[in-house]
Amino acid sequence: MTRVARGIFFPVIGLYVLGAFYLLFTEAQLSIPVVAHISMGCVLLLAVWWMSRAAKEQPLDAAFNDMPQALGLFDAGGNLTVSNREFAEFFDLRHGHHQPAVPYHELERRLSDDFNMLGILRRTRERMLAGDVDYAYETRDDGRVLSITHRPTEGGGAIVTFHDITERRFADLRVGFLASHDMLTGLLNRRAFRDKIETALSGSVTGSLEIAVLFMDLNGFKSINEVQGHLAGDALLCMLAGRIKAALPDNCTAARVAPDVFGVLQAGVEQPLGISTVAKTLTERIAAPLELDDTVLRMTASCGLAHLKIAHASADPVEADDLFKMAELALSHAKDEGRSTLRIFEPQMATTADKRRQMEIAIREAITMDLFEVYYQPYMNIRQGGVAGCEALLRIHHPSLGLISPLDFIPVAEEIGAIGEVGAMVLRRACQAAVNWPRDIKLSVNVSPLQFAGRDFLHDVSDALAMSGLSASRLDLEITESALLADTDQTLTLLRKLLALGVRISMDDFGVGYSSFNYLRRFPFDRIKIDRSFVRDVASHEDAIAIVRAATSVAASLGMIVTAEGIETQEQLDRVRAGGCAEAQGYFFCPPIRAENLPGVLRELARDTRAVA
Known part of the structure; x- marks a missing residue:
């Protein structure tokens, strides 16, 4: 009943009841009409009460019966x-x-x-x-x-x-599954795999335990993504994950721990025999031909494994992260040693990794704190005498590690992407120093393959020459054969642009690679530097001096100068000079020296008669 209806209905009923009671008290006798009026009033009151009660209970009943519970x-x-x-x-x-x-x-x-x-x-x-x-x-x-x-x-x-x-509940289970599993392959994800290892390690609390972790990196997976697309790469991963699950023993757990890396955990089996057997089986399954977009692929995997035997109440508790790092280090060594190999973790791997991390920190500190110093080693004209030029050699003067050689920090600088910044700095400093040398002395600067391939290299060279005022003809850039392997057309274009600036180009470490002579014909070099490994043996090995003669003969026909590196004795000097080399460099003449000591050394070397034929 609505509020308006109640506002009309209740006053009318009230008047009717009052009228019935009035008749009751004014009539001496209860006549039938009076009794009828009173009865009707009571019935109406009862009806009103019932309708009011029903109106109140109806929403409650509806809500009660519409409950989902x-x-x-x-x-x-x-x-x-x-x-x-x-x-x-x-x-x-x-x-x-x-x-x-x-x-x-x-x-x-x-x-x-x-x-x-x-x-x-x-x-x-x-x-x-x-x-x-x-x-x-x-x-x-x-x-x-x-x-x-x-x-x-x-x-x-x-x-x-x-x-x-x-x-x-199913929604919760799905959320839980996705939180612990790789969405693409259905295998455990990295976090859940780590938790699984942690759970397995907790078993050592009640007794001894042998546990092993295997990491398998898919060789060449990146190129499949690039050539055939990510959908093809995803399909490949799903197929390989299916093979791994099908071949996995019951005592193993598989996971996808990185985009192209699968992991396997095995516990309760004699190690490393158990996990090595699993690795052999899985790599064979991975290598089996599979068809993808009408293309038959044969994948291979590099494997790294770590295993532990933990005694009851071990004094040195092992955590999942430790086992993870061991397997990753073993995998890294497997990839470095030619891929498609299996390496088992050894303690010295961790020592090497610690040194590498220490070197990375030292490089970043050297950049921030300006701890780099450029040394210079002169090389001599061994036909006419005198100094032909000086090679810039970078060092790090670290407050705690001391003097760090480029052989130690350059590879790490390349890995962490700092070589471009470091190389540009060396170019600027060396060009600025060479401006103050006699004008007939050239400056040689080593160029890392990654630095050479960088987009800013040509700009860095131009900038260093412009800022210093050094003549481009006095700058000699030394590149190795590995810098020429990446992209022949692009490399040739860059070399021609450098030559257009007026700089000179030298091939460093000649003879170490497989195609050194072939590169002499294809690229416009001004000079080649014979690697010290050949120079070291020229006095005792005829094949070494034969290579020197061959190099000088080819270089002469192409109008190139030949420099012998690593000269340490008079006999070596005599042999390379007889072999046709025009220049020589090594400790026999002068070690690398600091910039402030170079002017006096240059004056002394100008009078050094050992360089005169």
Whole structure:
């Protein structure tokens, strides 16, 4: 009944009842009309009361029966007194108030054919009789999951709810699965794999344990992504993951720990024999031909493994991260040694890795604190005498590590991407220093292959010459054969642009590579430097001096100068001069020296008669 209707209806009924009572008290005798008026008034009042009560209870009943949970009210004897529609459907009952209450044994009888639900009812009753607020999860035969709660009431009974949470539970399980598994392959992800190792290591608390971790890196996977696309790469990973899972023993767990790296954990087996056998099986499965987009591929894998035997109550507890790092170091060594190999972790690998990290820190400190210093080693004209030029050689003066050789820090600088910045700095400083030398002395600067391939290298050279004022003809850039391997056309274009600036180009470490003579024909070099390994043996090995003669003969026909590196004795000098070399460099004449000592050394070397033929 609406508020407006009640505002009209109740005053009218009130007037009618008042009129009936007035007739009652003004008539001496109760006539039939009077009695009829009074009766009608009472009926109307009762109707009003009932409609008002129904109006209040109807929303409550609707809400009660529209609840997603099944709700039942039990008395102290365990009899069902009230149930909503969902609860009643479990027992094929009429919902609402039960008068009389439905006995518990009647509920059991109605579930006699559903043993699963009957068991759920009995366990719920046991928990209900305990009298505490309780929560439980029960699973139906069809896989659906019920969340069951019961709360005691004041009269000794209980309110029980059954809630079907199957969809929510599956959603939670999916979230949990995705949190611990790789979405692409379905294998454990890196974090979950680490947790698995941690769990396995915890077994050593109660006794000895042998545990091993294997990492397998897919060789050439990056090129497949680049050539055939990431979808093809993803398909390949899924196929290989399937092969790994199919071939994996029951005592192993597999994971995808990096984009192209799979991991395997094995515990409880004699190691490293157990995991080595697994590695052999898996690499064979990986290497089996597979078809991808009408292309037959044969993949290979580099493997690194680490294993531990942990005694009970070990004094040196091992964590999952330690085993992870060991396997990663072993994998790194396997890749460095030619790929498609297996390496087992050895303690010296960790020592090497620590030194490398220490060197990386030292390089970054040298850049920030300006700890670099350029030394210079003169090289001589061994035909006419005098100094032909000086090679710039970089050092790091570190406050705790002392003087660090470029042989130690240049490879690390290349790995961490700092070689471009360091190389540009050397060019600027060396050009600035060479401006103050006699004009007939050239400056030679070593160029890293990665620096040479950098987009800014040509700019760095131009900038160093412009800032210093050094003539481009006095600058000699020394590059190794490895700098020429990446992209022939691009490399040739860069060399021609450098030559257009007026700088000179030398091939350093000639003879070490496989194609040194071929590069002499293809690229426009001004000078070649014969590697010290050949110079060292010229006095005792005829093949070494034969290579020197061949190099000088080819160089002469192409208009190139030949410099012999690493001269330490008079005999070596005589042999390379006889072999046709025009220049020589080494400790026999002068070691690398600091910039401030160079002017005096240059004056002394200008008078050095050993360089005169």
